[in-house]
Amino acid sequence: MSAWAYIRGWVELTEEMLPVVYETLEASVGDAARFGVSEEAAAEYNDGWVLPDEPKVWAHYAFYGRDVARQHLPFVRHQMELIARIATTHAGDEERPLGVLHIGAEDVGDLVSVWELKEGRLREYEYPKPPAV
Numbered sequence: 215m216s217a218w219a220y221i222r223g224w225v226e227l228t229e230e231m232l233p234v235v236y237e238t239l240e241a242s243v244g245d246a247a248r249f250g251v252s253e254e255a256a257a258e259y260n261d262g263w264v265l266p267d268e269p270k271v272w273a274h275y276a277f278y279g280r281d282v283a284r285q286h287l288p289f290v291r292h293q294m295e296l297i298a299r300i301a302t303t304h305a306g307d308e309e310r311p312l313g314v315l316h317i318g319a320e321d322v323g324d325l326v327s328v329w330e331l332k333e334g335r336l337r338e339y340e341y342p343k344p345p346a347v
Contacts, residue, residue: 216283221262221290223315225301225331227274232265234300235276239263242293249289259290278315287317291329291336298331 227235239260246256262280282290294315301312313331328339 216285217319218281219284219287219317219319220279220281221315221317222279223277223313223329225276225278225297225313225315227276227301227312229274231300232274232276235297236265238296238300239293242296245292246289249286249292251286251289255283255286256289259286259293284319294329294331295336298336299334301331302334 225235243253243256243260246253251259259280259282262278262282264277264279266274266276280290294313298313313329315329316326317329318326326341328341330337330339
């Protein structure tokens, strides 16, 4: 039985970035074997993405929400690194991230990880898990 982690978050994209992200996610399924992930599982992880079909306003938010087998987190991180290279900083937005994803699990302890997409890179941080309510 696998241990699972959750990933929840968003990435801000421009209209021009959307088709490139679609293509990148589809192509990344071919990278899955390098990470010990079957193509079937990789395609299922891609189902965690909700990408806008058409522009609504100037910002296009792609959302990700999926439970991932913990041993497959490096594959999903790889996808996020590829997207980070696409989701480069917009003019005037250098101080804020273009994406934030939270990664955690019920039995991991007192820390939660955050993947931040900023300036074309993915950065990883850990912070204390909030107390249960």
